[in-house]
Amino acid sequence: MQSDVVRVDEVMARLDCSMCKAYKIIKSLNNELKKKGYITIAGRVPRSYFEKKCLLMKEG
Numbered sequence: 001m002q003s004d005v006v007r008v009d010e011v012m013a014r015l016d017c018s019m020c021k022a023y024k025i026i027k028s029l030n031n032e033l034k035k036k037g038y039i040t041i042a043g044r045v046p047r048s049y050f051e052k053k054c055l056l057m058k059e060g
Contacts (some may be wrong), residue, residue: 002047003047004046004047004048005041005044005045005046005047006026006044006045006046006047006050007043007044008022008023008026008043009022011025011026011045011050014054014056015054023043025054026043026044026045027042029045029049029050029053030042030045032053033045033046033049
């Protein structure tokens with residue numbers, strides 16, 4: 001079962017990027033969510049938001 005959140009290791013694997021870049025991406029996405037009034041957790045981002053923003057949504 002997939003978690004509802006994505007962590008740095010999955011961001012690295014799915015975007016083929018370094019750990020540093022993955023953390024920057026997560027931080028950026030969390031900052032966007034904070035501005036919209038959502039509660040965020042450092043080092044984690046909601047899977048649905050990550051996939052939408054990175055164009056990784058599966059069509060179906």
